[in-house]
Amino acid sequence: xxxxxxxxxxxxxxxxxxxxxxxxxxxxxxxxxxxxxxxxxxxxxxxxxxxxxxxxxxxxxxxxxxxxxxxxxxxxxxxxxxxxxxxxxxxxxxxxxxxxxxxxxxxxxxxxxxxxxxxxxxxxxxxxxxxxxxxxxxxxxxxxxxxxxxxxxxxxxxxxxxxxxxxxxxxxxxxxxxxxxxxxxxxxxxxxxxxxxxxxxxxxxxxxxxxxxxxxxxxxxxxxxxxxxxxxxxxxxxxxxxxxxxxxxxxxxxxxxxxxxxxxxxxxxxxxxxxxxxxxxxxxxxxxxxxxxxxxxxxxxxxxxxxxxxxxxxxxxxxxxxxxxxxxxxxxxxxxxxxxxxxxxxxxxxxxxxxxxxxxxxxxxxxxxxxxxxxxxxxxxxxxxxxxxxxxxxxxxxxxxxxxxxxxxxxxxxxxxxxxxxxxxxxxxxxxxxxxxxxxxxxxxxxxxxxxxxxxxxxxxxxxxxxxxxxxxxxxxxxxxxxxxxxxxxxxxxxxxxxxxxxxxxxxxxxxxxxxxxxxxxxxxxxxxxxxxxxxxxxxxxxxxxxxxxxxxxxxxxxxxxxxxxxxxxxxxxxxxxxxxxxxxxxxxxxxxxxxxxxxxxxxxxxxxxxxxxxxxxxxxxxxxxxxxxxxxxxxxxxxxxxxxxxxxxxxx
Amino acid sequence: xxxxxxxxxxxxxxxxxxxxxxxxxxxxxxxxxxxxxxxxxxxxxxxxxxxxxxxxxxxxxxxxxxxxxxxxxxxxxxxxxxxxxxxxxxxxxxxxxxxxxxxxxxxxxxxxxxxxxxxxxxxxxxxxxxxxxxxxxxxxxxxxxxxxxxxxxxxxxxxxxxxxxxxxxxxxxxxxxxxxxxxxxxxxxxxxxxxxxxxxxxxxxxxxxxxxxxxxxxxxxxxxxxxxxxxxxxxxxxxxxxxxxxxxxxxxxxxxxxxxxxxxx
Numbered sequence: 041x042x043x044x045x046x047x048x049x050x051x052x053x054x055x056x057x058x059x060x061x062x063x064x065x066x067x068x069x070x071x072x073x074x075x076x077x078x079x080x081x082x083x084x085x086x087x088x089x090x091x092x093x094x095x096x097x098x099x100x101x102x103x104x105x106x107x108x109x110x111x112x113x114x115x116x117x118x119x120x121x122x123x124x125x126x127x128x129x130x131x132x133x134x135x136x137x138x139x140x141x142x143x144x145x146x147x148x149x150x151x152x153x154x155x156x157x158x159x160x161x162x163x164x165x166x167x168x169x170x171x172x173x174x175x176x177x178x179x180x181x182x183x184x185x186x187x188x189x190x191x192x193x194x195x196x197x198x199x200x201x202x203x204x205x206x207x208x209x210x211x212x213x214x215x216x217x218x219x220x221x222x223x224x225x226x227x228x229x230x231x232x233x234x235x236x237x238x239x240x241x242x243x244x245x246x247x248x249x250x251x252x253x254x255x256x257x258x259x260x261x262x263x264x265x266x267x268x269x270x271x272x273x274x275x276x277x278x279x280x281x282x283x284x285x286x287x288x289x290x291x292x293x294x295x296x297x298x299x300x301x302x303x304x305x306x307x308x309x310x311x312x313x314x315x316x317x318x319x320x321x322x323x324x325x326x327x328x329x330x331x332x333x334x335x336x337x338x339x340x341x342x343x344x345x346x347x348x349x350x351x352x353x354x355x356x357x358x359x360x361x362x363x364x365x366x367x368x369x370x371x372x373x374x375x376x377x378x379x380x381x382x383x384x385x386x387x388x389x390x391x392x393x394x395x396x397x398x399x400x401x402x403x404x405x406x407x408x409x410x411x412x413x414x415x416x417x418x419x420x421x422x423x424x425x426x427x428x429x430x431x432x433x434x435x436x437x438x439x440x441x442x443x444x445x446x447x448x449x450x451x452x453x454x455x456x457x458x459x460x461x462x463x464x465x466x467x468x469x470x471x472x473x474x475x476x477x478x479x480x481x482x483x484x485x486x487x488x489x490x491x492x493x494x495x496x497x498x499x500x501x502x503x504x505x506x507x508x509x510x511x512x513x514x515x516x517x518x519x520x521x522x523x524x525x526x527x528x529x530x531x532x533x534x535x536x537x538x539x540x541x542x543x544x545x546x547x548x549x550x551x552x553x554x555x556x557x558x559x560x561x562x563x564x565x566x567x568x569x570x571x572x573x574x575x576x577x578x579x580x581x582x583x584x585x586x587x588x589x590x591x592x593x594x595x596x597x598x599x600x601x602x603x604x605x606x607x608x609x610x611x612x613x614x615x616x617x618x619x620x621x622x623x624x625x626x627x628x629x630x631x632x633x634x635x636x637x638x639x640x641x642x643x644x645x646x647x648x649x650x651x652x653x654x655x656x657x658x659x660x661x662x663x664x665x666x667x668x669x670x671x672x673x674x675x676x677x678x679x680x681x682x683x684x685x686x687x688x689x690x691x692x693x
Numbered sequence: 694x695x696x697x698x699x700x701x702x703x704x705x706x707x708x709x710x711x712x713x714x715x716x717x718x719x720x721x722x723x724x725x726x727x728x729x730x731x732x733x734x735x736x737x738x739x740x741x742x743x744x745x746x747x748x749x750x751x752x753x754x755x756x757x758x759x760x761x762x763x764x765x766x767x768x769x770x771x772x773x774x775x776x777x778x779x780x781x782x783x784x785x786x787x788x789x790x791x792x793x794x795x796x797x798x799x800x801x802x803x804x805x806x807x808x809x810x811x812x813x814x815x816x817x818x819x820x821x822x823x824x825x826x827x828x829x830x831x832x833x834x835x836x837x838x839x840x841x842x843x844x845x846x847x848x849x850x851x852x853x854x855x856x857x858x859x860x861x862x863x864x865x866x867x868x869x870x871x872x873x874x875x876x877x878x879x880x881x882x883x884x885x886x887x888x889x890x891x892x893x894x895x896x897x898x899x900x901x902x903x904x905x906x907x908x909x910x911x912x913x914x915x916x917x918x919x920x921x922x923x924x925x926x927x928x929x930x931x932x933x934x935x936x937x938x939x940x941x942x943x944x945x946x947x948x949x950x951x952x953x954x955x956x957x958x
Contacts, residue, residue: 087825091852092763094720179718179766186715269742271717356827356852358919359761361724366927371886382922385727514930602931 041131041201042120043189045360045383047090049100049116050395050499052438053079054109056343056692062110062490063483072482075109079692082114087354089116092178093185096363097355098379099393099501102348105400110480110492113438115499119393121383127196134200136219136254138282143198143260144209145267145274146184147177147249150233154245180272181249187270188251197255197263204250209277210243212252214303217286219254222300224287225278239290254280314452315445319404321535322551324543326621333674336592336624338542340681343688345538345589347375350693364390364509365424370516370601372682377585378424380512390509394420394502396587399495401536404556406450409536410457410498411559415629416587417502418465422568423585423632425512425575426504433462435472436499442476450496458498464561467502513575515584516601520661522581523641524608526591527567527653528631529615532622533557538589539625557629563652564630570651571632577647579640586631592624592674594633595667600682605664608657610673615652620669635659703794709954711736711756714744717775719762719802721918728918729758732947733955741775745782752789756796756950759803761852761916771817771855772805780810787812796839796950797910801853804902804912813903813912814868815860821895825854829927830893830915831881832901837872838908839953840946847876847942848883848926849915851893856914858896858903865898875902875911886928917943 054075064070073081090097095118122131192198200219202212209230217223227242237245255263260276267274286303288296299306329335339345352367352375365380378394396416401409414433421431435458440447462469478494506512517524534540535553544551574580582602586594591610599606610623617623636644641655665681667674711729715722715738722738729736734756744750751757764775779787791797791812799807805817820826829850834841860868868874877899880891892899894914902913920943923929923936 091825091854092718092766094718094762177766179763179768182718182720182763183716270740271742353827354825356825358827358850358852358916358925359720361721361727361916361919361921361925364924365930369927369930371888373887385724510924510933516930518931 041189041193042122044093044095044118044185045121045362046099046119046381046391046393047095047097047116048119048393048395048501049086049097050103051079051082052103052105052108052113052399052494052497054112055104055106058106058109061485062480066483066487068483068485068487075112078112082112083351083354086116089178091356093182094359096357096359096381098357098363098367098381099395100351100367101395102343102351103397103399104343105495107492107495110482111478111494113478113494113497115436117501119391119503126193134219136200136216136280137256138220138222138280140199140220140254140256140280141260141276142213142223142225142278142280143253143255143263143274144230144277145251145253145272147180147247148231148233148273149208149237149242149245149247151237151241151245152247154241177249183270184249184251184272187267187272191266192263195262195266197259197266198253199256200254202252204246204252206246208243208245208247209252214286216252216254217280217300218304220280220282222281222283222285223278224281225289227277227288227290229275229277231273231275239295243288312442312448313445314449316449316453317446321404321554322549323553324540324551326619331673331675332620332624333676336596336674337676337680337684339539339589339625340593340596340684341687342538342542345593346688347373347685348689349373349375349686350689361385365512365514369514371603372516372600372685374516374597374601374685376424376515377420377587378426380424380506380509382509388508388510390425390506390512392421392424392426392504392506395499396420397497397499398536399497400541400552401556402450402496403552404536404554406453406496407457408556408558410454411461412557412629413498413500414458414461414465415559415564416585417500418467419568419585419630419632421502421504422571423513423515423583425506427506428565428568428572429466431467431502431504432470433467433500433502434470436501437474438478438494438497439474439476440479440493440496447496454496454498461559461561465565511575511578513580513583515598516582517598517604517606517635517659518581518602519637520604520659521638522635522659523638524606524656524658525634525636525644525653526613526631526656527571527634527648527651528564529628529652530591530613530617530623530626530631531615531628532617533626533628534622537625537627539621557627559629567630567632567651570648573647574634574644577643579636579644580634581637582635584633586633587627590625590627591631591633592667596665596681596685598633598635599665600678600685602659603678603682605660605662605678606657607660607664607666609668610656611669613654620673623669624667624673706755706954708733708735709755709951710734710753711758712751712754713738713758713760714741716740716742718764718766719760719775721761721800721916724918725758725760725800728921728944728947729756729951731921732944733951741778748783748786751786755954756798757790759799759806761801761803764802764806767855772802772809776806776809779806791906795909796953798840798950799912800916800918801914804914805855807910807912812910813905814864815858815903817855818857818859819855820853820857820893826893827852828889828893829883830901831879831884831891832876832915833879834875835872835877836875836904836908838875838904838911840908840911840949841875842949844945846881847945848881848920849917849943850919851915853894853914856894856896858900858914860897860900868903873904874898874900875904875913877901883927917946919943
């Protein structure tokens with residue numbers, strides 16, 4: 041019963057220029073789509089589903105890794121808003137009553153989406169079903185959603201409501217039947233897209249745009265006519281009961297009769313084994329260079345760091361007239377790490393969104409991968425103006441075979457870390473989802489068997505509230521002369537990061553190091569609370585979370601985003617980083633790069649009394665981009681950086 | 694309704710009423726209603742089926758708004774199906790409505806709908822870039838209309854896949870002469886700021902919006918309701934201090950419509 045107010049997306053894909061063919065079968069007849077084709081398809085899918093439904097698509101990311109070429113991951117989510125109370129009742133409370141009609145509304149049922157839920161959690165091979173993917177129709181959804189949220193909800197026409205997602209009506213009816221103690225369904229009454237579906241297909245099909253409601257008998261007439269008038273199909277398929285049984289009939293024949301107790305708790309728990317595996321990578325050889333201009337420019341061009349405006353601008357992020365900190369920001373149109381929007385017109389309150397994932401850290405430590413994802417999602421929120429005490433997070437675990445004890449051990453490690461860091465920051469997990477067995481088992485072009493498991497991936501999404509959205513801060517530099525500060529400590533933590541991955545790719549090895557960034561909740565909390573205060577006092581001109589590619593990338597993005605140069609020194613950073621490479625590219629967590637009007641510098645320093653920070657330098661009017669350590673470390677210019685940053689996007693457009 | 698005669702014998706209406714249409718995938722009705730109310734009007738969202746059931750209700754309103762969205766999913770061409778439904782059931786009422794001292798606006802999908810209704814000339818097709826595009830544009834006001842009083846330039850967002858406006862040369866010349874080209878895309882503040890081309894979709898003669906019925910009917914691809922607050926502009930983050938307390942430029946269009954009835958002219 042909530043109104044959708046924002047869409048989010050995330051695509052984990054193989055490298056788009058990878059054209060090595062993969063086949064699902066030994067005879068090389070079932071060819072897989074190459075990563076570029078998959079990318080184009082999923083971009084289009086979110087375009088169609090999101091734009092058509094009138095929900096702003098605000099937040100998103102693209103992540104590339106070779107190991108996603110067998111099974112890509114596509115995340116899509118929606119933020120909803122619901123009044124706390126509707127008609128004097130708490131809106132989150134719902135309960136189907138015995139005697140209520142079981143009503144399905146929205147789209148019709150077809151063969152699309154049969155085994156969808158199981159498909160997403162089994163290895164992809166030659167036996168994968170072709171009908172597993174649902175066919176979406178956003179307009180049916182929009183009509184349904186409008187009729188429910190804008191009318192039926194306030195008219196108090198139903199006692200309970202559940203979306204038909206995984207498992208179709210078999211799950212929604214069974215879930216709601218729990219509220220009252222039973223249900224009896226007549227499957228022949230379910231509206232079908234075409235005849236001749238088997239009863240079991242009707243029962244489990246995941247055809248989209250359908251909801252199941254518990255409608256009291258005396259309200260059915262009114263409900264039916266409202267739906268009819270809004271062009272929404274509604275149909276009674278049975279009745280909720282208190283019989284303690286879930287009974288399913290088809291054309292007068294009873295085809296299922298199961299105790300509710302068995303239905304919900306009957307599945308015996310499976311025992312799985314874990315066995316942690318020692319991970320040790322070779323440290324890359326680092327040669328001291330004359331300067332690191334070239335390294336910085338190469339890193340900025342990497343698609344995990346560079347801009348993806350070609351995707352952001354295809355998605356309507358202005359509908360509902362809510363967006364304030366947009367997916368693209370500043371003259372240089374950099375992709376923002378957090379977005380701010382106004383979910384309720386007329387209210388000054390803003391909602392803040394962000395997400396983070398570090399699949400490559402998992403090659404070193406699942407624990408730290410998890411910690412860094414949580415820390416980055418929170419830090420992104422804080423940088424834009426969110427409130428630490430009002431952050432909710434959610435998890436998306438995409439893992440590999442659960443029968444692989446080493447992989448399963450990584451999952452356990454990750455779940456434990458989720459608990460530790462969520463409790464540490466006081467940020468509750470408000471929801472989550474998982475998908476296992478993201479393995480591809482097929483054949484390469486010579487017919488040799490090939491197994492590609494995704495890197496275990498934990499996506500953390502975060503949402504927060506700010507009391508006055510006009511105080512939100514965008515990431516790009518604003519004025520020449522502003523002072524640039526780095527908050528937080530920089531350590532030698534390049535392991536699994538973008539810089540080491542780039543070196544490994546260039547050298548053709550797998551030497552990604554071992555010093556993965558670690559999260560210090562206590563220290564970071566102090567920094568985040570200080571930033572919250574700085575933003576509340578309107579002392580910041582810009583604020584950018586330091587993440588992929590480290591300080592060098594944060595500086596580059598802030599500069600090119602504002603189309604302004606900068607002159608900074610990194611010779612005295614707090615933390616244990618020693619070499620220029622470490623200072624530039626280490627991905628140490630808990631860091632935020634801010635710029636401040638010189639007249640506010642003293643006030644800012646006062647608020648930072650218990651936060652480690654460095655005054656790096658200032659924003660400059662010319663377009664020079666200069667970083668010095670003991671000597672000149674980087675010397676380039678903003679137009680060049682802008683070109684590099686947008687190069688990937690321009691090639692994909 | 695509070696009314697008063699003005700000098701030129703027009704009836705002054707202090708709080709004119711606006712009908713914002715909805716249904717079948719239109720999706721900007723809430724913010725469009727909000728913009729009209731922020732401007733001083735009384736706005737109601739009306740589902741097309743409810744209007745069809747009681748067509749006379751149209752005459753309780755001075756202003757009719759076709760908001761943006763994806764009516765019928767654009768599946769049979771943008772705006773076509775909704776326009777046909779409207780025409781089949783409400784053609785007579787629309788004609789009568791247009792005979793009065795009324796205003797009509799069609800925004801984005803609404804523009805596509807009223808073009809298909811035949812009350813605006815020309816047609817809209819796929820963007821020259823081939824893709825749906827969300828960005829901000831600069832507009833130069835070139836038309837004469839109550840909707841555009843006092844506006845010379847305006848910066849608004851677009852978000853559409855079929856916003857390329859096409860019109861035959863001869864008709865264009867006529868419209869230009871009659872000041873019925875509402876806006877053209879120009880290289881202004883935003884396009885310069887973000888280094889973007891002025892014309893986002895390949896529209897002929899850079900047309901972003903058109904007028905008919907002495908400027909009382911306005912159709913435009915950009916979304917003024919998405920620029921009703923200053924902080925919606927991409928320029929806001931840079932010019933926060935300067936823009937403090939300012940309202941969004943888009944609101945001017947809604948205010949003009951309300952003031953058309955409210956003010957003594």
